[in-house]
Amino acid sequence: MESVMNSQKNKHNTVFMSALKQALPIVLGYLPVGFAYGVLARKAGLSIDNTVIMSLIVFAGSAQFIAVGLLASGASALSVIITTFIVNLRHLLMSAALSPYLKKWSRPELAAFTFQLTDESFAVHSTRFSNGDTSKSETYLINCIAHAAWVGGTVLGIFSSTLITDVKPMGLDYALPAMFIALLIFQIKDRSHVAVGLITGLLSTALALGGAGQWNVIIATLIGATLGAAISWTRD
Template sequence: MESVMNSQKIKQNNVLLSAFKQALPIVLGYLPVGFAYGVLARKSGISIDNTVIMSLIVFAGSAQFIAVGLIASGASALSVIITTFIVNLRHMLMSAALSPYLKKWSKLEIAGFTFQLTDESFAVHSTRFAEGDTHKGETFLINSIAQAAWVGGTVLGIFSSTLINDVKPMGLDYALPAMFIALLIFQIKDKSHVIVGLITGLLSTALALGGAGQWNVIIATLIGATLGAAVKWGNK
């Protein structure tokens, strides 16, 4: 009986360690960016309670930053809700992409999983699921560790908001691009992925310099994804 319990503890520890290793790139990105959000939210006049609650129940970096900006400019509650809803519509595509792997999950499990799904955790899970790793416990641990990092960064930002006038000189805005670079590296499997990634990056830069504005990312991503699908289809 004791040996069985020890075996179960070892398995649990292995799952926890594996989840932490996979979530580590997200944690390293979420702590500084969550910190920046906490500072900006307090500077915008949002209460401590509401700042933390937003990270707990919204848990969407871009939407939260947009909401802070809108609230600071005096926008109405309806404007904030509609804008953040539109920004988060991409979650429909991410959820649809992962849905084939969740057919055996209960509705409650799916709801819990999608609640904590972000761009970054999607990148991790899409790779895991494609490799056949759909362990529920590990999946929820990765999501929970990621959100804990985001909330923790938020709390640190709140307590530091009185000491910091501007977060831009601290270079925290580079944390998200750095995190996505790390996640991208984990997903590279062959040379075609590297080539498509480089072409997409160069195209995005060229479009930005050419005056495409923020559309440069979307256009480059669509072209890069199409190119990648064509290469994959051609190799079959």
């Protein structure tokens, strides 16, 4: 009996360490960005409770920053809801991309998974699932670790908000790009991925310099994704 219990304990420890290792790039990004959100939310007048609750139940960095900005400008609740809903429509595409791997999951399991699905965890899970690793326990652990890091960063930002007047000089805005670069590296499998990534990045920069505004990312992504798909079809 004792040997069985030790075996189970070792298995759980292995799963946890594997999940922690995969979630580490996300954690390193979420802590500083969550920190920045906590500071900005308090500066915008949100209460401590509402600031933490938003990170617990919304758990969407871009939506939370937008919501804080809108609330600070005096926007109505309806405007905040509609704007953040539009911003998060990309989750439909992410969920659709992962759905073929989740056909055997029950509805409560899918609800629990999608509640904590973010851009960053999508990048991790899409790689895992495509490699045949669809372990539910490890999937949930990765999501929970990432979520805990976001909430933890938020709490640190709240308690530091009285000491920090402006987060911009701290360079926290680079945390998200750095995190995505790390996640992108993990997904590179051959030279074509490198080529598509470089072309997309250069195109996005060119469009931004050409006056495309925030549309540069979306346009470059669509062109890059189309190019990647064309290369894949040519090989097949």
